[in-house]
Amino acid sequence: MSLPDGGAAGLRGTLAAGHFAVTAEVEPPRDCDPEAIGRSAALLRDWVDAVNITDNQGSRVRMSSLAASLLALRAGLEPVMQLSCRDRNRLALQSDLLGAGALGVPNVLMLTGDHPRFGDHPEGKPVFDLDGVQLVWAARTLRDDGALMSGGKIATPPAWSIGTVENPFAPPAGFRARRLAKKVAAGADFAQTQFVFDIEAFERWMAGLRELGVTEHCAVIAGVGPIRSLRALEFMRSGVPGVVIPGHVERRLRAVPADRVADTGIDLCVETIQRLTAIPGVAGVHVMAFGQERRVPEILQRAGVGPATRTKAASTTPEGGNHHDR
Amino acid sequence: MTSTAQPGSPWPRPSRPRLPARAAYALHTLLAANAVYRRLASYLERRPTLYRWFTAGERAGKEALFGCRMCGQCALPATAYTCPMTCPKQLRNGPCGGVSPAGRCEVYPEMSCVWVTAFDRAERTGHSGDLDLLQRPLDNREWGRSSWVNYWQGRDENLWTGATGDNPHPSLSPVSGPAQW
Numbered sequence: 001m002s003l004p005d006g007g008a009a010g011l012r013g014t015l016a017a018g019h020f021a022v023t024a025e026v027e028p029p030r031d032c033d034p035e036a037i038g039r040s041a042a043l044l045r046d047w048v049d050a051v052n053i054t055d056n057q058g059s060r061v062r063m064s065s066l067a068a069s070l071l072a073l074r075a076g077l078e079p080v081m082q083l084s085c086r087d088r089n090r091l092a093l094q095s096d097l098l099g100a101g102a103l104g105v106p107n108v109l110m111l112t113g114d115h116p117r118f119g120d121h122p123e124g125k126p127v128f129d130l131d132g133v134q135l136v137w138a139a140r141t142l143r144d145d146g147a148l149m150s151g152g153k154i155a156t157p158p159a160w161s162i163g164t165v166e167n168p169f170a171p172p173a174g175f176r177a178r179r180l181a182k183k184v185a186a187g188a189d190f191a192q193t194q195f196v197f198d199i200e201a202f203e204r205w206m207a208g209l210r211e212l213g214v215t216e217h218c219a220v221i222a223g224v225g226p227i228r229s230l231r232a233l234e235f236m237r238s239g240v241p242g243v244v245i246p247g248h249v250e251r252r253l254r255a256v257p258a259d260r261v262a263d264t265g266i267d268l269c270v271e272t273i274q275r276l277t278a279i280p281g282v283a284g285v286h287v288m289a290f291g292q293e294r295r296v297p298e299i300l301q302r303a304g305v306g307p308a309t310r311t312k313a314a315s316t317t318p319e320g321g322n323h324h325d326r
Numbered sequence: 327m328t329s330t331a332q333p334g335s336p337w338p339r340p341s342r343p344r345l346p347a348r349a350a351y352a353l354h355t356l357l358a359a360n361a362v363y364r365r366l367a368s369y370l371e372r373r374p375t376l377y378r379w380f381t382a383g384e385r386a387g388k389e390a391l392f393g394c395r396m397c398g399q400c401a402l403p404a405t406a407y408t409c410p411m412t413c414p415k416q417l418r419n420g421p422c423g424g425v426s427p428a429g430r431c432e433v434y435p436e437m438s439c440v441w442v443t444a445f446d447r448a449e450r451t452g453h454s455g456d457l458d459l460l461q462r463p464l465d466n467r468e469w470g471r472s473s474w475v476n477y478w479q480g481r482d483e484n485l486w487t488g489a490t491g492d493n494p495h496p497s498l499s500p501v502s503g504p505a506q507w
């Protein structure tokens with residue numbers, strides 16, 4: 001079931017071919033361990049098209065996403081380098097983007113970022129020189145027009161694809177599809193979403209995107225993840241900004257004995273992925289399995305998505321199993 | 327549990343506009359750029375003391391009405407008169423993903439997100455399309471300057487742009503930008 005070099009096509013190729021893409025989240029280590037990313041790579045390589053290398057996620061200090069992206073490349077795992085506006089002004093953002101281009105990082109993903117107030121250095125200065133839309137815009141201009149924000153031309157432009165994020169569930173509901181449309185107008189090639197637990201709300205948002213023509217220009221990758229415990233449920237609801245967990249999900253997790261919660265969380269995640277594959281315009285899933293990375297292959301196998309299942313499907317049926325409408 | 331940042335904290339705090347959106351749009355027609363205002367603006371820029379007084383007046387008025395922080399490049403006409411610089415992340419292109427289900431700010435959960443307020447005001451006054459405009463990055467050298475003078479001088483023309491036209495991706499740096507000042 002293993003693919004050579006973590007999938008010949010990579011995320012961009014997978015999306016271009018119209019296959020259902022799978023990405024996962026990898027947090028860089030909180031130290032200088034050069035092997036940490038390699039361990040994630042060994043686990044995920046065959047199962048995902050690419051991994052997000054997070055950028056001081058949750059406003060907590062970690063190894064830089066650029067360094068960790070390079071380690072991922074070396075370990076044969078395709079990185080999506082996250083870059084947040086929280087910690088860098090426009091000079092630093094552009095220099096990291098240039099660095100990513102030179103090092104062959106194939107994808108970058110632009111974020112506004114959580115406020116430092118919630119992190120391990122709440123006394124730090126929030127930068128927010130640009131917002132997430134402006135950072136996407138600057139990246140696209142850098143790549144396609146070969147120009148810095150100053151207007152200065154660069155001789156060797158980068159080749160990465162540009163990602164962004166959106167939260168379909170946060171108010172104002174009437175603006176969330178339009179907000180992603182803005183990011184696509186600014187230049188986003190793909191977008192990952194906040195955790196999807198409320199499929200009906202997500203479908204409404206997707207309908208809005210299709211109406212605006214956003215899904216024709218931007219691959220929408222839905223965020224999913226298993227809830228490990230009731231404590232994790234509580235944390236996601238109150239500790240992670242922007243996550244909405246509907247009542248029926250909570251009831252299902254609370255209905256089982258404590259030692260069954262994790263498995264129920266996995267079941268829920270698998271079912272969510274399966275329902276998402278049927279929604280027109282959903283180009284893939286992004287799995288965020290904090291503390292449960294080991295179970296990502298199991299989730300993907302049961303849901304029947306990702307490179308490993310794709311090769312299997314391709315060897316049995318000529319069409320492949322996950323063709324979908326983008 | 328971290329306590330909520332108090333007034334006097336260095337982070338901007340969401341501000342609820344005290345002037346109804348309709349009144350603000352009406353006020354804008356009074357201040358709309360014209361030849362007289364343009365001449366007044368260039369006159370003010372030649373008189374530093376007068377400019378300071380004028381700017382102080384602008385600050386007092388707009389601070390009271392909108393929580394203005396004097397970024398010098400006013401976004402109010404495109405945000406249903408809700409100041410985006412009072413967002414703790416100073417986002418000029420719409421809300422972040424951290425808005426609570428009740429529409430509260432991620433950083434100050436006791437306050438409404440300024441973009442939820444802006445969206446509400448824009449919808450109710452028929453200006454919702456303004457929020458789709460792409461807002462260019464701020465020129466940080468303009469903090470503390472008079473946004474009215476800048477506006478009358480025509481320097482705001484490229485603050486935002488639409489995503490319409492043949493080019494699906496509008497240019498970040500406007501080709502025909504305002505004269506350097």
Ligand code: SF4
Nearest residue numbers: 394395397400401409
């Ligand atoms: S000048 Fe800047 S800070 Fe003042 S109201 Fe306008 S946008 Fe807000």
